[in-house]
Amino acid sequence: MNKFNLDNSYKAVVIGGSAGSFQGMIKILSQLPKNFPLPIIMALHRLKHVRHGFVEALSLKSVSPVTEPYDKESIKKGGIYLAPANYHMSVELGNYFAMSTEEMVNNSRPAIDITLGTCAYVYKDKLIGILLSGANKDGALGMKHISERGGLTIVQEPSECMIDTMPKAALAVTKIDHVLKVDQIVEFFKELDKQYK
Amino acid sequence: MQDIDIADLKRITEVIFQKYRYDFRNYAMSSFKRRVLRILELKKLNVDGLIKKLTDNPGFIYEFLDELTVNVTEMFRDPGFWRILREEIIPGIMLNHKQFKIWHAGCSSGEEVVSMAILLKEMGIHQDVTIIASDLDTNIIERAKAATYSLKSMELNEKNYIRFQGTKSLKDYYKEENGNAAFDKNLLMNVSFRKHDLVMGEVFNKFDLILCRNVMIYFNQTLQNEVLKKFHESLFRYGYLAIGSKESLIWCDYASRFIVVNNEEKVYKKIKD
Numbered sequence: 001m002n003k004f005n006l007d008n009s010y011k012a013v014v015i016g017g018s019a020g021s022f023q024g025m026i027k028i029l030s031q032l033p034k035n036f037p038l039p040i041i042m043a044l045h046r047l048k049h050v051r052h053g054f055v056e057a058l059s060l061k062s063v064s065p066v067t068e069p070y071d072k073e074s075i076k077k078g079g080i081y082l083a084p085a086n087y088h089m090s091v092e093l094g095n096y097f098a099m100s101t102e103e104m105v106n107n108s109r110p111a112i113d114i115t116l117g118t119c120a121y122v123y124k125d126k127l128i129g130i131l132l133s134g135a136n137k138d139g140a141l142g143m144k145h146i147s148e149r150g151g152l153t154i155v156q157e158p159s160e161c162m163i164d165t166m167p168k169a170a171l172a173v174t175k176i177d178h179v180l181k182v183d184q185i186v187e188f189f190k191e192l193d194k195q196y197k
Numbered sequence: 198m199q200d201i202d203i204a205d206l207k208r209i210t211e212v213i214f215q216k217y218r219y220d221f222r223n224y225a226m227s228s229f230k231r232r233v234l235r236i237l238e239l240k241k242l243n244v245d246g247l248i249k250k251l252t253d254n255p256g257f258i259y260e261f262l263d264e265l266t267v268n269v270t271e272m273f274r275d276p277g278f279w280r281i282l283r284e285e286i287i288p289g290i291m292l293n294h295k296q297f298k299i300w301h302a303g304c305s306s307g308e309e310v311v312s313m314a315i316l317l318k319e320m321g322i323h324q325d326v327t328i329i330a331s332d333l334d335t336n337i338i339e340r341a342k343a344a345t346y347s348l349k350s351m352e353l354n355e356k357n358y359i360r361f362q363g364t365k366s367l368k369d370y371y372k373e374e375n376g377n378a379a380f381d382k383n384l385l386m387n388v389s390f391r392k393h394d395l396v397m398g399e400v401f402n403k404f405d406l407i408l409c410r411n412v413m414i415y416f417n418q419t420l421q422n423e424v425l426k427k428f429h430e431s432l433f434r435y436g437y438l439a440i441g442s443k444e445s446l447i448w449c450d451y452a453s454r455f456i457v458v459n460n461e462e463k464v465y466k467k468i469k470d
Contacts, residue, residue: 049356051275051442070445071414072421084443090227099443100228101411102267118227 004178004188008195010152011126012075012091013038014119016112016142018045018134020162022057024182025132029062029080031186033193036063039075041091043083043115045108045134051085058082071099083110090118106138116142125150128192130185132156134166144174154178154185199237205244206230212251217258219333220396221265223420228267236264263336267415271353272308272346272367274410275442276360278462283316283361286437286464290405293435296325297405300431302395303412304330307341308354311370313408314384319364323387329402331393338390344380351378396420400430407432411441422449429454432467439464 017025021044032040046054058066068084074096075081083089087099088110105111112131116139119127129146131139133156147153153176158164160181170176180188206229210221221229237247240260250257273279290297301310310330317323332338346354351367358367371378393401395412407428413421428438429451438455440463446452455465 049353068443071441071443072418072445072448087443088228090225092225092227098225098227099411099414099441100225100231100267101269101414101441102228102231103269114231121227 002191002194004191006192006195009126010038010128010192011123012041012119013128013130013192014041014043014116014146015130015132016043016116016134016139016166017132018108018112018136018138018163018166020133020135021156024156024185025058026061027182028185028189029058029066031189032063033190034063035078036189036193037077037196038192039077040080041075041089041115041119042066042081043089043110043112043139045110045112045138046085048086048109054085055082069097071097073097083115085110088114090114091122092118093122095122106136108136108138112139113142117145120145120149120151123151127151128154130154130156131167131170132182133161133163135163136165137169139166140169140173143170143176147174147176152177154180154188156185157181199234199243201230201234201237201244206233208248209233209244209251212248213258213261216252216255218397219258219262219394223396223417223423225415225417228415232265232267236261239264259335262334266305266332266334266337268305268334268337270305270308270411271350271357272312273354273357273361274309275462276357276362278410278439278442278464279312279316279361281459281462281464282439283320285459286406286439287316287320287322289458290437291322294405296327298327298329298402299406299408300402300404301328301330302393302407302409302428304332304341304390305337306346307344308346309408309410310341310388311344311380311384314388315358315363315367315370316361318384323384326387328388329391329404330388331391333392333394335392338392342385342390344382344385345374345377346380348373348376348378395424395427398427400427402431403433404431404436405433406437406439408439410439411444414441414444418448422451425449425451429467434467434470436467437464438467 066080090098155167355367371380454469458466
Protein backbone atom coordinates (compact mmCIF):
# COMPACT_ATOMS: atom_id res chain seq x y z
CA MET A 1 0.00 0.00 0.00
CA ASN A 2 1.39 3.37 -0.97
CA LYS A 3 0.95 6.59 0.92
CA PHE A 4 -1.79 8.04 -1.28
CA ASN A 5 -3.45 4.70 -2.04
CA LEU A 6 -2.95 5.16 -5.78
CA ASP A 7 -3.24 2.73 -8.67
CA ASN A 8 -2.59 2.89 -12.40
CA SER A 9 -6.17 3.50 -13.52
CA TYR A 10 -5.87 7.27 -13.95
CA LYS A 11 -6.01 8.79 -17.41
CA ALA A 12 -5.23 12.47 -16.77
CA VAL A 13 -4.27 15.13 -14.24
CA VAL A 14 -5.92 18.55 -14.40
CA ILE A 15 -4.57 21.52 -12.46
CA GLY A 16 -6.14 24.90 -11.77
CA GLY A 17 -4.46 27.92 -10.25
CA SER A 18 -4.53 31.67 -10.07
CA ALA A 19 -2.78 34.38 -8.06
CA GLY A 20 0.18 32.88 -6.24
CA SER A 21 0.14 29.57 -8.09
CA PHE A 22 3.02 30.21 -10.49
CA GLN A 23 5.85 29.29 -8.11
CA GLY A 24 4.06 26.13 -7.01
CA MET A 25 3.35 25.16 -10.60
CA ILE A 26 7.01 25.69 -11.52
CA LYS A 27 8.10 23.51 -8.60
CA ILE A 28 5.75 20.71 -9.63
CA LEU A 29 6.77 20.82 -13.30
CA SER A 30 10.49 21.03 -12.54
CA GLN A 31 10.39 17.98 -10.28
CA LEU A 32 8.04 15.90 -12.38
CA PRO A 33 9.29 12.32 -12.93
CA LYS A 34 10.84 11.87 -16.38
CA ASN A 35 8.40 10.37 -18.91
CA PHE A 36 5.47 10.94 -16.60
CA PRO A 37 2.77 8.74 -18.18
CA LEU A 38 -0.35 10.92 -17.99
CA PRO A 39 -1.34 14.14 -19.70
CA ILE A 40 -1.20 17.18 -17.42
CA ILE A 41 -3.83 19.75 -18.32
CA MET A 42 -3.45 23.19 -16.77
CA ALA A 43 -5.93 26.05 -16.58
CA LEU A 44 -4.18 28.96 -14.92
CA HIS A 45 -5.52 32.48 -14.76
CA ARG A 46 -3.45 34.79 -16.89
CA LEU A 47 -3.52 38.16 -18.58
CA LYS A 48 -6.15 37.97 -21.28
CA HIS A 49 -4.23 39.92 -23.87
CA VAL A 50 -0.75 38.63 -23.42
CA ARG A 51 -0.40 35.63 -25.67
CA HIS A 52 3.32 35.14 -25.21
CA GLY A 53 5.67 34.51 -22.34
CA PHE A 54 3.64 32.38 -19.96
CA VAL A 55 4.04 29.04 -21.66
CA GLU A 56 7.71 29.80 -22.32
CA ALA A 57 8.27 30.62 -18.63
CA LEU A 58 6.68 27.33 -17.56
CA SER A 59 8.56 25.35 -20.21
CA LEU A 60 11.89 26.78 -19.12
CA LYS A 61 11.74 24.98 -15.78
CA SER A 62 9.55 22.05 -16.73
CA VAL A 63 10.99 18.55 -17.19
CA SER A 64 9.20 18.37 -20.55
CA PRO A 65 7.93 21.22 -22.70
CA VAL A 66 4.56 22.83 -22.03
CA THR A 67 2.36 23.67 -25.01
CA GLU A 68 -0.80 25.67 -25.59
CA PRO A 69 -2.87 23.27 -27.67
CA TYR A 70 -4.85 24.11 -30.77
CA ASP A 71 -8.58 23.64 -31.06
CA LYS A 72 -9.31 19.92 -31.75
CA GLU A 73 -5.75 18.85 -30.92
CA SER A 74 -5.50 15.28 -29.58
CA ILE A 75 -4.43 14.81 -25.99
CA LYS A 76 -1.30 12.70 -25.71
CA LYS A 77 0.03 10.67 -22.82
CA GLY A 78 2.76 12.64 -21.11
CA GLY A 79 1.77 15.89 -22.84
CA ILE A 80 1.78 19.01 -20.66
CA TYR A 81 -0.86 21.50 -21.77
CA LEU A 82 -1.70 25.06 -20.78
CA ALA A 83 -4.99 26.78 -21.60
CA PRO A 84 -4.16 29.63 -24.04
CA ALA A 85 -4.83 33.29 -23.30
CA ASN A 86 -8.36 34.57 -23.87
CA TYR A 87 -9.86 31.15 -24.69
CA HIS A 88 -11.78 28.71 -22.56
CA MET A 89 -10.30 25.24 -22.92
CA SER A 90 -12.55 22.16 -22.81
CA VAL A 91 -11.77 18.50 -23.14
CA GLU A 92 -14.13 16.54 -25.43
CA LEU A 93 -15.21 12.90 -25.53
CA GLY A 94 -12.72 11.39 -27.97
CA ASN A 95 -9.86 12.84 -25.92
CA TYR A 96 -9.11 16.11 -27.65
CA PHE A 97 -9.19 19.80 -26.77
CA ALA A 98 -11.77 22.34 -27.88
CA MET A 99 -11.37 26.09 -27.50
CA SER A 100 -14.12 28.65 -27.11
CA THR A 101 -14.46 32.41 -26.79
CA GLU A 102 -17.67 32.34 -24.77
CA GLU A 103 -18.39 34.89 -22.03
CA MET A 104 -15.97 34.98 -19.13
CA VAL A 105 -16.83 32.62 -16.28
CA ASN A 106 -15.96 33.84 -12.75
CA ASN A 107 -14.43 36.87 -14.46
CA SER A 108 -11.97 34.59 -16.17
CA ARG A 109 -11.14 33.29 -19.63
CA PRO A 110 -9.69 30.69 -19.48
CA ALA A 111 -11.98 29.65 -16.63
CA ILE A 112 -10.77 26.83 -14.41
CA ASP A 113 -14.33 25.57 -13.86
CA ILE A 114 -14.74 24.91 -17.60
CA THR A 115 -11.53 22.93 -17.97
CA LEU A 116 -12.07 20.98 -14.75
CA GLY A 117 -15.76 20.37 -15.46
CA THR A 118 -15.22 19.03 -18.97
CA CYS A 119 -12.30 16.86 -17.78
CA ALA A 120 -14.58 15.43 -15.08
CA TYR A 121 -17.20 14.66 -17.72
CA VAL A 122 -14.75 12.89 -20.02
CA TYR A 123 -12.43 11.10 -17.57
CA LYS A 124 -14.92 10.44 -14.73
CA ASP A 125 -13.19 8.48 -11.92
CA LYS A 126 -9.98 8.25 -13.95
CA LEU A 127 -9.15 11.88 -13.24
CA ILE A 128 -7.01 13.65 -10.66
CA GLY A 129 -7.88 17.31 -10.05
CA ILE A 130 -5.54 19.69 -8.27
CA LEU A 131 -6.38 23.26 -7.25
CA LEU A 132 -3.62 25.64 -6.19
CA SER A 133 -3.43 29.14 -4.71
CA GLY A 134 -5.82 31.78 -6.03
CA ALA A 135 -7.85 34.85 -5.20
CA ASN A 136 -11.31 33.93 -6.48
CA LYS A 137 -13.73 31.02 -6.46
CA ASP A 138 -13.09 29.76 -9.97
CA GLY A 139 -12.30 26.05 -9.82
CA ALA A 140 -14.43 25.22 -6.77
CA LEU A 141 -17.38 24.07 -8.88
CA GLY A 142 -15.03 22.18 -11.19
CA MET A 143 -13.55 20.32 -8.22
CA LYS A 144 -17.10 19.48 -7.12
CA HIS A 145 -17.78 17.93 -10.54
CA ILE A 146 -14.57 15.91 -10.34
CA SER A 147 -15.48 14.64 -6.89
CA GLU A 148 -19.06 13.81 -7.89
CA ARG A 149 -17.88 11.76 -10.85
CA GLY A 150 -15.50 9.78 -8.67
CA GLY A 151 -12.23 11.53 -9.45
CA LEU A 152 -9.48 12.21 -6.93
CA THR A 153 -9.31 15.77 -5.58
CA ILE A 154 -6.36 17.64 -4.13
CA VAL A 155 -6.06 21.25 -3.00
CA GLN A 156 -2.97 23.14 -1.94
CA GLU A 157 -2.72 23.54 1.85
CA PRO A 158 -4.40 26.95 2.42
CA SER A 159 -1.80 28.05 5.00
CA GLU A 160 0.89 27.70 2.34
CA CYS A 161 -1.02 29.62 -0.33
CA MET A 162 -0.17 33.21 -1.12
CA ILE A 163 -3.95 33.69 -1.43
CA ASP A 164 -6.10 30.91 -0.03
CA THR A 165 -9.54 31.88 -1.39
CA MET A 166 -9.47 29.31 -4.17
CA PRO A 167 -8.60 26.14 -2.22
CA LYS A 168 -10.83 27.24 0.65
CA ALA A 169 -13.75 27.72 -1.74
CA ALA A 170 -13.26 24.17 -3.03
CA LEU A 171 -13.02 22.79 0.52
CA ALA A 172 -16.30 24.54 1.33
CA VAL A 173 -18.30 23.03 -1.56
CA THR A 174 -17.04 19.49 -1.97
CA LYS A 175 -15.14 16.54 -0.61
CA ILE A 176 -11.40 17.01 -1.07
CA ASP A 177 -9.34 13.85 -0.77
CA HIS A 178 -5.99 15.43 0.07
CA VAL A 179 -4.92 18.85 1.33
CA LEU A 180 -1.22 19.04 0.47
CA LYS A 181 1.71 21.41 0.40
CA VAL A 182 3.46 21.82 -2.93
CA ASP A 183 6.33 19.55 -1.77
CA GLN A 184 3.79 16.85 -0.97
CA ILE A 185 2.15 17.32 -4.39
CA VAL A 186 5.61 16.72 -5.89
CA GLU A 187 5.79 13.50 -3.85
CA PHE A 188 2.30 12.61 -5.02
CA PHE A 189 3.40 12.81 -8.66
CA LYS A 190 6.40 10.55 -7.93
CA GLU A 191 4.18 8.02 -6.20
CA LEU A 192 1.68 8.15 -9.07
CA ASP A 193 4.45 7.68 -11.62
CA LYS A 194 5.60 4.49 -9.84
CA GLN A 195 2.19 2.89 -10.39
CA TYR A 196 2.80 2.93 -14.13
CA LYS A 197 6.32 1.49 -14.16
CA MET B 198 -28.01 23.69 -12.17
CA GLN B 199 -29.54 20.90 -14.25
CA ASP B 200 -27.42 18.62 -16.39
CA ILE B 201 -28.27 17.27 -19.82
CA ASP B 202 -26.90 14.25 -21.62
CA ILE B 203 -25.98 13.51 -25.21
CA ALA B 204 -29.40 12.02 -25.93
CA ASP B 205 -31.07 15.30 -24.87
CA LEU B 206 -28.76 17.30 -27.12
CA LYS B 207 -29.57 14.96 -30.01
CA ARG B 208 -33.31 15.44 -29.48
CA ILE B 209 -32.87 19.20 -29.53
CA THR B 210 -30.68 19.28 -32.64
CA GLU B 211 -33.05 16.90 -34.46
CA VAL B 212 -36.11 19.07 -33.80
CA ILE B 213 -34.26 22.15 -34.98
CA PHE B 214 -32.98 20.42 -38.08
CA GLN B 215 -36.33 18.88 -39.04
CA LYS B 216 -38.38 21.98 -38.40
CA TYR B 217 -36.07 24.89 -39.17
CA ARG B 218 -33.23 23.47 -41.28
CA TYR B 219 -30.45 24.69 -39.03
CA ASP B 220 -27.96 21.93 -38.45
CA PHE B 221 -26.25 21.87 -35.07
CA ARG B 222 -25.67 18.12 -35.18
CA ASN B 223 -21.97 18.59 -35.84
CA TYR B 224 -21.29 21.32 -33.36
CA ALA B 225 -18.50 20.76 -30.83
CA MET B 226 -20.15 19.06 -27.90
CA SER B 227 -18.88 20.81 -24.79
CA SER B 228 -19.55 24.38 -25.88
CA PHE B 229 -22.88 23.45 -27.49
CA LYS B 230 -23.95 21.82 -24.24
CA ARG B 231 -22.96 24.90 -22.24
CA ARG B 232 -24.94 27.12 -24.61
CA VAL B 233 -28.05 24.94 -24.33
CA LEU B 234 -27.75 24.82 -20.53
CA ARG B 235 -27.47 28.59 -20.54
CA ILE B 236 -30.67 28.90 -22.58
CA LEU B 237 -32.51 26.49 -20.29
CA GLU B 238 -31.47 28.59 -17.34
CA LEU B 239 -32.27 31.96 -18.96
CA LYS B 240 -35.68 30.83 -20.18
CA LYS B 241 -36.40 28.76 -17.08
CA LEU B 242 -37.07 25.62 -19.07
CA ASN B 243 -36.18 21.94 -18.91
CA VAL B 244 -35.29 19.91 -22.01
CA ASP B 245 -38.89 18.82 -22.68
CA GLY B 246 -40.07 22.38 -22.23
CA LEU B 247 -37.46 23.63 -24.69
CA ILE B 248 -38.41 21.02 -27.27
CA LYS B 249 -42.09 21.87 -26.88
CA LYS B 250 -41.38 25.56 -27.31
CA LEU B 251 -39.25 24.91 -30.40
CA THR B 252 -42.01 22.72 -31.83
CA ASP B 253 -45.03 24.91 -31.03
CA ASN B 254 -43.64 28.42 -31.30
CA PRO B 255 -41.84 29.15 -34.60
CA GLY B 256 -40.78 32.64 -33.47
CA PHE B 257 -38.80 31.18 -30.61
CA ILE B 258 -36.09 29.84 -32.92
CA TYR B 259 -34.73 33.38 -33.37
CA GLU B 260 -34.44 33.89 -29.63
CA PHE B 261 -32.79 30.50 -29.42
CA LEU B 262 -30.26 31.29 -32.14
CA ASP B 263 -29.46 34.65 -30.59
CA GLU B 264 -28.61 33.03 -27.26
CA LEU B 265 -26.94 29.99 -28.75
CA THR B 266 -24.40 31.78 -30.89
CA VAL B 267 -21.39 33.13 -29.06
CA ASN B 268 -21.25 36.88 -29.55
CA VAL B 269 -18.26 37.81 -27.47
CA THR B 270 -15.73 39.75 -29.48
CA GLU B 271 -13.44 42.77 -29.51
CA MET B 272 -12.27 45.36 -31.99
CA PHE B 273 -8.78 44.66 -33.27
CA ARG B 274 -8.71 41.36 -31.37
CA ASP B 275 -5.09 40.15 -31.54
CA PRO B 276 -3.53 43.46 -32.67
CA GLY B 277 -0.60 41.55 -34.19
CA PHE B 278 -3.01 39.96 -36.65
CA TRP B 279 -4.29 43.36 -37.75
CA ARG B 280 -0.74 44.64 -38.24
CA ILE B 281 0.02 41.64 -40.47
CA LEU B 282 -3.15 42.37 -42.47
CA ARG B 283 -2.07 45.97 -43.01
CA GLU B 284 1.59 45.29 -43.67
CA GLU B 285 1.59 42.00 -45.57
CA ILE B 286 -1.75 40.48 -46.52
CA ILE B 287 -3.59 43.46 -47.98
CA PRO B 288 -0.52 44.82 -49.82
CA GLY B 289 -0.18 41.26 -51.19
CA ILE B 290 -3.72 41.34 -52.55
CA MET B 291 -3.18 44.81 -54.02
CA LEU B 292 -0.23 43.62 -56.06
CA ASN B 293 -2.78 41.93 -58.30
CA HIS B 294 -6.03 43.82 -57.80
CA LYS B 295 -6.71 47.43 -57.09
CA GLN B 296 -10.26 46.56 -56.12
CA PHE B 297 -11.01 43.52 -54.05
CA LYS B 298 -13.58 41.72 -51.91
CA ILE B 299 -13.59 40.68 -48.27
CA TRP B 300 -15.98 38.35 -46.45
CA HIS B 301 -16.44 38.42 -42.69
CA ALA B 302 -17.96 34.97 -42.15
CA GLY B 303 -19.67 34.95 -38.78
CA CYS B 304 -19.47 38.71 -38.20
CA SER B 305 -21.33 38.67 -34.87
CA SER B 306 -21.87 42.19 -33.48
CA GLY B 307 -19.56 43.66 -36.11
CA GLU B 308 -16.47 44.71 -34.15
CA GLU B 309 -14.27 42.96 -36.70
CA VAL B 310 -16.08 44.66 -39.60
CA VAL B 311 -15.63 48.12 -38.08
CA SER B 312 -11.97 47.32 -37.36
CA MET B 313 -11.47 46.35 -41.00
CA ALA B 314 -13.16 49.53 -42.22
CA ILE B 315 -10.87 51.63 -40.02
CA LEU B 316 -7.82 49.76 -41.25
CA LEU B 317 -8.83 50.26 -44.90
CA LYS B 318 -9.61 53.92 -44.29
CA GLU B 319 -6.19 54.47 -42.75
CA MET B 320 -4.59 52.72 -45.71
CA GLY B 321 -6.52 55.09 -48.00
CA ILE B 322 -8.24 52.27 -49.89
CA HIS B 323 -11.61 52.15 -48.15
CA GLN B 324 -13.50 53.00 -51.36
CA ASP B 325 -11.82 50.19 -53.33
CA VAL B 326 -13.00 47.32 -51.18
CA THR B 327 -16.34 45.53 -51.18
CA ILE B 328 -17.16 43.85 -47.90
CA ILE B 329 -19.75 41.23 -47.12
CA ALA B 330 -20.46 40.49 -43.47
CA SER B 331 -22.63 37.49 -42.69
CA ASP B 332 -24.04 35.79 -39.66
CA LEU B 333 -26.56 33.09 -38.84
CA ASP B 334 -28.28 35.26 -36.27
CA THR B 335 -30.48 38.07 -37.65
CA ASN B 336 -30.64 39.93 -34.33
CA ILE B 337 -26.88 40.19 -34.16
CA ILE B 338 -26.73 41.46 -37.75
CA GLU B 339 -28.96 44.36 -36.72
CA ARG B 340 -26.52 45.12 -33.90
CA ALA B 341 -23.61 44.94 -36.32
CA LYS B 342 -25.36 47.40 -38.66
CA ALA B 343 -25.82 49.84 -35.80
CA ALA B 344 -22.05 49.74 -35.04
CA THR B 345 -22.76 51.03 -31.55
CA TYR B 346 -20.94 49.56 -28.58
CA SER B 347 -20.92 50.18 -24.85
CA LEU B 348 -18.39 52.74 -23.68
CA LYS B 349 -17.21 50.15 -21.16
CA SER B 350 -16.03 47.88 -23.98
CA MET B 351 -14.19 50.78 -25.62
CA GLU B 352 -11.43 50.70 -23.05
CA LEU B 353 -10.26 47.33 -24.31
CA ASN B 354 -10.95 48.25 -27.95
CA GLU B 355 -8.87 51.39 -27.55
CA LYS B 356 -6.00 49.38 -26.02
CA ASN B 357 -6.11 46.95 -28.94
CA TYR B 358 -6.16 49.86 -31.41
CA ILE B 359 -3.07 51.38 -29.79
CA ARG B 360 -1.26 48.04 -30.04
CA PHE B 361 -2.38 47.82 -33.67
CA GLN B 362 -0.57 51.18 -34.08
CA GLY B 363 -3.36 52.92 -35.94
CA THR B 364 -2.67 56.38 -37.27
CA LYS B 365 -5.33 58.16 -35.20
CA SER B 366 -7.17 57.68 -31.95
CA LEU B 367 -10.11 55.27 -31.94
CA LYS B 368 -12.16 58.17 -30.50
CA ASP B 369 -11.90 59.92 -33.87
CA TYR B 370 -14.19 57.27 -35.34
CA TYR B 371 -17.10 57.39 -32.91
CA LYS B 372 -19.38 59.75 -31.00
CA GLU B 373 -20.66 59.21 -27.50
CA GLU B 374 -24.42 58.72 -27.50
CA ASN B 375 -26.39 57.71 -24.39
CA GLY B 376 -23.47 55.94 -22.79
CA ASN B 377 -22.52 54.18 -26.02
CA ALA B 378 -19.87 54.64 -28.66
CA ALA B 379 -21.66 55.14 -31.98
CA PHE B 380 -19.27 54.62 -34.88
CA ASP B 381 -19.37 56.78 -37.97
CA LYS B 382 -21.82 55.11 -40.37
CA ASN B 383 -19.64 56.04 -43.36
CA LEU B 384 -17.27 53.32 -42.20
CA LEU B 385 -19.88 50.75 -43.22
CA MET B 386 -20.56 52.37 -46.58
CA ASN B 387 -19.16 49.46 -48.60
CA VAL B 388 -20.43 46.72 -46.31
CA SER B 389 -23.40 44.50 -47.22
CA PHE B 390 -24.76 42.51 -44.33
CA ARG B 391 -26.49 39.26 -45.07
CA LYS B 392 -27.95 36.38 -43.18
CA HIS B 393 -25.94 33.31 -44.06
CA ASP B 394 -25.51 29.91 -42.43
CA LEU B 395 -22.04 28.47 -42.94
CA VAL B 396 -23.34 24.96 -42.38
CA MET B 397 -26.43 24.88 -44.61
CA GLY B 398 -25.72 27.87 -46.85
CA GLU B 399 -24.46 27.74 -50.42
CA VAL B 400 -21.32 29.33 -51.78
CA PHE B 401 -22.53 32.74 -52.98
CA ASN B 402 -19.56 34.77 -54.17
CA LYS B 403 -15.77 34.81 -54.65
CA PHE B 404 -13.41 36.70 -52.38
CA ASP B 405 -9.80 37.79 -52.06
CA LEU B 406 -9.86 37.55 -48.27
CA ILE B 407 -12.10 35.66 -45.88
CA LEU B 408 -12.01 36.27 -42.13
CA CYS B 409 -13.56 33.52 -40.05
CA ARG B 410 -11.89 33.89 -36.70
CA ASN B 411 -13.02 31.84 -33.72
CA VAL B 412 -16.14 30.59 -35.48
CA MET B 413 -15.13 27.10 -36.56
CA ILE B 414 -14.00 26.29 -33.00
CA TYR B 415 -17.69 25.64 -32.32
CA PHE B 416 -17.77 22.91 -34.99
CA ASN B 417 -16.49 19.36 -34.78
CA GLN B 418 -13.83 18.22 -37.23
CA THR B 419 -16.31 16.79 -39.74
CA LEU B 420 -18.05 20.13 -39.98
CA GLN B 421 -14.80 22.13 -39.98
CA ASN B 422 -13.79 20.12 -43.00
CA GLU B 423 -17.07 20.83 -44.83
CA VAL B 424 -16.90 24.53 -44.08
CA LEU B 425 -13.28 24.74 -45.18
CA LYS B 426 -14.36 23.21 -48.47
CA LYS B 427 -16.88 26.04 -48.91
CA PHE B 428 -14.26 28.65 -48.06
CA HIS B 429 -11.92 27.08 -50.59
CA GLU B 430 -14.63 27.41 -53.22
CA SER B 431 -15.37 30.99 -52.16
CA LEU B 432 -11.78 32.14 -52.58
CA PHE B 433 -10.03 33.21 -55.75
CA ARG B 434 -6.83 31.32 -56.29
CA TYR B 435 -4.15 33.02 -54.13
CA GLY B 436 -6.88 34.44 -51.91
CA TYR B 437 -6.39 34.46 -48.14
CA LEU B 438 -8.23 32.86 -45.25
CA ALA B 439 -7.70 34.08 -41.67
CA ILE B 440 -8.76 31.97 -38.69
CA GLY B 441 -8.33 32.40 -34.92
CA SER B 442 -4.91 32.19 -33.28
CA LYS B 443 -5.69 28.85 -31.63
CA GLU B 444 -7.41 27.26 -34.60
CA SER B 445 -5.71 24.99 -37.07
CA LEU B 446 -6.57 23.62 -40.49
CA ILE B 447 -3.97 20.87 -40.50
CA TRP B 448 -6.46 18.07 -39.84
CA CYS B 449 -8.81 19.08 -42.66
CA ASP B 450 -8.74 17.29 -46.04
CA TYR B 451 -8.65 20.61 -47.85
CA ALA B 452 -5.62 21.85 -45.94
CA SER B 453 -3.31 20.66 -48.70
CA ARG B 454 -4.84 23.23 -51.06
CA PHE B 455 -3.65 26.04 -48.82
CA ILE B 456 -0.27 27.19 -47.60
CA VAL B 457 0.40 28.93 -44.31
CA VAL B 458 1.50 32.49 -44.89
CA ASN B 459 1.59 33.46 -41.24
CA ASN B 460 1.56 30.70 -38.65
CA GLU B 461 1.54 32.98 -35.62
CA GLU B 462 -1.62 34.78 -36.72
CA LYS B 463 -3.05 31.86 -38.68
CA VAL B 464 -3.38 33.29 -42.16
CA TYR B 465 -3.62 30.78 -45.01
CA LYS B 466 -3.45 31.24 -48.77
CA LYS B 467 -5.29 29.14 -51.34
CA ILE B 468 -2.76 27.81 -53.82
CA LYS B 469 -4.70 25.05 -55.59
CA ASP B 470 -8.21 24.85 -57.02
